[in-house]
Amino acid sequence: MTAQILLIDEDAAERRSMKAAIEAHGHAVHVADTAHAGIEVFRRYRDAIGVVLIDAASAEGLNPTLIPILADINPSVPVIVGTAEGATETALGAVRAGAFDFLVKPIAQERLIGAIESALKIHRTSLQGRTPRRARSGSVSFADVIAASAAMSRVVELGRRAAQSAIPVMLEGEAGVGKELVARAIHAASDRSSRPFVPVNCNTISPGQIDEVLFGSDAATGKLSEAEGGTLFIEEISELPPVGQMRLLEIVQSGEISRSGQQRSLKTNVRLILATNKDLIEEVKAGRFREDLYYRVNVFPITIPALRRRKEDIPHLIRAFVERFSLEQRLPRTLQVESSAMALLTSFDWPGNTRQLENAIFRAVVLAEGLNLRESDFPQIAAQVNASRGGSSGYELQPAIHEQSPIAKVQAALAERAAGIGGGHSSSSTGFGASASGNVIVSTDEAGNVRKLAEIEEELIRFALKFYRGQMSQVARKLGIGRSTLYRKLKDYGIDPDDPQKDAA
Template sequence: MTAHILVVDDDPVQRRLLKAAVESQGHVAHLAEDGEAGLEYFRLHRSEISVVLLDLMMPGLSGLDFLIAVGGQEVDVPVIVQTGQGGIDTVVQAMRAGAFDFVVKPVTPERIVAAVANALKVDQRDSKVRPARRSRSGAVQFSDIISASPAMTRVVDLSRRAAQSTIPVVLEGESGVGKEMVARAIQAASDRSSRPFVTVNCGAIPANMVESVLFGHEKGAFPGATERHIGKFIEADGGTLFLDEIGELPLDAQVKLLRAVQDGEIEVMGAARPQKVNVRLISATNKDLIAEVKAARFREDLYYRLNVFPITIPALRRRKEDVPFLARAFVERFSMEQRLPRPLTLTAGALALLTAFDWPGNIRQLENAIYRAIILAEGVELTENDFPQILAQIPGGLSQDRFWSGVSGLSDSLAEAHAAQRHTDRPELAFIDRLPAPRVDDRGAVADNVIVSVDDSGDVRRLAEIEEELIRFALKFYRGQMSQVARKLGIGRSTLYRKLKDYGIDPDDPQKNAA
């Protein structure tokens, strides 16, 4: 179905790129060279526009001003904002002002196409999200994996390729990022889709029971073995065995697992001879297996046998573009499970809050937070106040003006209009107070952003020391968004990663970066 997409961007090159991406999907692109022109076109043709692609940073009427002028969170057309600077605070401002999705520049045509497709799935006029269809078997498909970020698009692409073979796969990532879901999607897309998918949490098995659970035992194989037990390998014969938390496997069990991987046969405890098995292995870990090998806690030969096709699933804080889509999907799912008359909705403020939070527990934590909010919800929509545990962990809170202050380019007429509404039923628009001026030291420098040029003895510091401090500050300032950090520092991503390694900087440890 052909849709009309309004592109509002002051960069002519970017407008052409967006136009090409939109038209490649058979849609019609309408171009506006700045915020004022975009706002005028939108008001004249609002009923025809299906989606707005909006640049946030424009001279004159900015993207945020545009959002406010068209109705804030009450706008009935999905708006996808583009941001190239300002970090998560800018994104939160846009989400609270009613943005449906956001993309970070430089953005690929594929990301734009995916963002537009996701926006077109949402009929905001009816406040309903069209659910993705699941297969009748209930198996997880790649289409069930909610991804709007380039990082997850890469994960899905690699996983699709892995599904076309029986190559051993290791899924790396923090707890709660969705490793098992990716493993199930690989199984469902493979020629073993009709065969068993068996999961084993290696960290949850008592050490003295690991061998029996994995490989099985015969009756009388050891004291207490009163009957024969079929192990997980035999149970998964012909299908896929998912070994979760593989890094927790004891060393003695790793020896037997190595034989199963190498020779395709297992030794059942108490059996007279080995047994052949045909099992596709997918392993998962939240540990650094290389570090485990160096510490002699994981066998090196087993590591190289299992780690043939590694796929790293990024933490949710590194793919914040996915948060709004995941949140909406969970709200819809839990609304259905609770048999509510109609699905609850998330206010723009709630989406901003969820996007601002870093989610140390990843998708699992987000899912649980929304489940709790729906169970306790009293209205027809979820607001910031329905997530008190999350709100309490945002420094300064969203209820203050932290994410609403310093909006560039806000015209006097808009400021007056919204000042008049400050105490009305639209509290989300009460944001035009400015933050206090930055704290300045006696040399006129901003105290929270000082890189000292001389050491305690008065000598000029080494360039490497200053470079390390600048990289740490950039990581903290841009909240670990590696593409943005590299772009702002004027270096390539590969160079950035090399420098992180040289300086021993962990991009996932904000406390160290703040030091």
């Protein structure tokens, strides 16, 4: 089936080569030599283009605003980014921004066409009305926020408190952690839930247009007016230019909005929820953000931790995304995630956070050929995990990694522990030993006396944390205790869940 592809590449020779390769497979190609020209072409053919290809291997690298701007024009069109070999930060930047795939140059023709065909399948799915929801729309409650970890439970608790008042809320956290989801939940739990929730991202609007988009003009209604009686969610508030900061400060102070050409100010009734992925106090110190505005809007800060800091949430997020996308794809039943795939996804640090995980699951569900999701359904993640383990210096696709069986993991962990104390049948005060016939936690000390229960309990908790890779919910479940009890014991024994063997006796 013929599709229209937009190719943005400043290298004329590269453009001709890739255009010829794509056209040889029956697709039509639009070309642009700059990001600005590419955006204009995309605006013109937003409903016809099925895939965007961006070259990020030039000296300037990837324009950080390009992918968000394309997503703002038409979020259903997948973006593929070409990077230079070893350009790790460029690849990660593309992933964080929401790229569907990335290709390492020089790109083999079959790899290029394979990536385009996969992306087109995603796009055709979106045209059927089942698009990946980069940000949920409609009614969202705190029940939609996955909070298996203590850190996210705290976020939900603070969010519920914030919903009971109309004070400004500042959501802090890296891109993709779910700030808009939390903002929508706060709005839905407030007494403004029946009124509009209006989001606006300062990072996707040119500085010259932000004032009009936010505050309106004689010719257009601004987002502030659209949110009257409800909630205005301003994302990436640090990118608001000085004039916009001054106008926002006036509104916060007086509750009134003035438009150019009008003598009288208008009263406004809007609840502000703001979000940033930068340290605003550092922006204040650098003179990029008004100090008086900072203290006006940073009244109720809520920090949403990065996904790598709350890995116990990952399995729950995976299951929720798989269930949702299986339903949206109208599959006969929800796909199952194989344990090796779950281990792979849990071991990854997710630099693009929840948004990246959601997009990875969506891609896997759409492209899945069986009833189970396997490691091979996540080639990008496997490649990056391999690279972080020393398997590769770049981001070329690697064969899927092979996880050990649970028994092998236990044996390896205990053997490693035993090797650290000299091996053999004896044990040190750590209590771990390994014999030729099996793996045990030693119940007697060197003098032959039964060891204290607390010592064995501490070791078992440390081992469980290492065995289940810090997934707190799973550790608590396997140990047969509640999560609150587990956290109390971690505090009592001084165990760092991120490094369970640290300070072990």
